[in-house]
Amino acid sequence: MKALYDNDSYREEFIEAVYELLEDDPTRDRANQIIDLFDSAPEIEDVAQVVHSRWILDSSDEYASHYHCGKCGEEIDLCNEIYTEPTPNYCPNCGAKMDGGGEK
């Protein structure tokens, strides 16, 4: 899976900025330590794993549809009276992305 951001495209710019900020340090020791930190930054996919789930329909009548989150069980009611409300893309309780999977 590709990371959501790209270290490499920003690296040169970052290094220049660090050297400029720390130009009073002739050994560039501190600057190089900061650049090492930049290079060891975890990719976003390691930090925030997207949890996938889906809305499971419990019951539906002419007024409302009742769903629960397949991950955490959070219940939501959607109005059917005027038009059928679309189910949310994310669970408001556990933050799961509702594109399938993770069913309990």
Ligand SMILES: [Zn+2]
């Ligand atoms: Zn949930």
